[in-house]
Amino acid sequence: MYAVVDCNNFFVSCERVFRPDLNRSPVVVLSNNDGCVISRSNEAKRLGIPMGAPAFQYEELFKKYNVRVFSANFSLYGDLSQRVMKIIVESAPEVEIYSIDEAFIKYDGCSFRQIIAYTELLRKTILKCIGIPVSIGIASTKTLAKAANEMAKKGWETKKYPEGLYGISASSEQQELVNLPVADVWGIGRKLSLFLNKHGIYTAAQLAACEDEWVKKHLTFSGLKTVRELRGIEAVPFEEVYPAKKSIISSKSFGSPVSSLQEMREAVASFTSRAAEKLREENEVAAHIGVAITTNFHSKHHKQYYNSQSLKLLQPTAHTPELISSAVTILDRIYKEGYRYKKAVVYLFGLHDRYSIQQGMFENTLPWGVLPEMKKKNKLMSMVDRLNREMGSGIIHFAREGVSKRWYQKRKKVSPKYTTRWKDLPLVR
DNA sequence: TCTGGGGTCCTAGGACCC
């Protein structure tokens, strides 16, 4: 059996840990650039603020109902996430950390009753030690556990299970799915649920009853996996070990539109530098790099442009200057004069373990006393990373990133880094 | 005027190889 532990309204709950005075107020957290609503308290949901709502469109409503608004504070959320995960990992032998606010637990050889008891205790422990409320769903596959979690969140038959918990036992699977809208199934998004509705499929139970051939044809192989899981057949593997990343992305919308090539180059260089940092944190090297640029697609008054390109690097690398050179080369190819650019994306893919790459053919022909190129580059990069880590991120950066950073973003209402910066530590009087 | 960021998996088509 599987249990999935999901933090309720996670980012909002994190803010409330240090602001218990907001426990009954509507609270929202905004994305980078203070753009969209990415987390909502139940009170905010009841006010009709949708997920992903553009903040500027809701300013009046925020004011009217005294909605408390926070800019995203990922240092705080990341730290509290680690604390929650630590408790989960210590509570069970097999845990898969699935996202910042979610983890799967695999229970072997336990009865349904036992699992209910374990997870009830776990829920109470997380609430008491960290202050984050969680919902837990229990079932025989990961997809069914996610379905149970939906039911726990919606408070179905609360008398049957302890608060915040819901279980789907093996004998009642198909019966439980009758009331679950197909759009709420894990793996069925907006497009697919519209398609399914058009074909008369509205509930998870109906989807589970579809023929394999039909599903494979219209919902692809991943859709078939979802359907099998709904029938109680494991098709989505449990992954306890953290798998190596396959791609790394660094992308940001600009605080204000950018038109000059020089500024675009600086932005792309900065994003590349950030991506390369993440690459080195993962101990990986990239074989390919890509760049995409786009204008503001919401704007009706300006001409639109989007373009992207990628290239294969001569040799897989995690060396920032090489990556910046390639990224800027791509940018120069796709950039067009006369547009107001809103966003740039740099992505690294074809990632390998850094220790498994081949040296270049001529690396060893350097004169004695000179370090092979790769070694020199690695040394330089680890020094840059160390300085930024120990003295504050951004203490040292690459000249091509420029100094104006006019594309920098707004974050007007960010809360203190309560748990990760000494001077932000809360005081108790 | 203002609309996020970071990932995964799957498919399809074209170029190329033998």
Added chain:
DNA sequence: TCTGGGGTCCTAGGACCC
């Protein structure tokens, strides 16, 4: 006049997730 079959790699794009 007649023009195969089985691969790989690359790139782009679309769906999904949190």
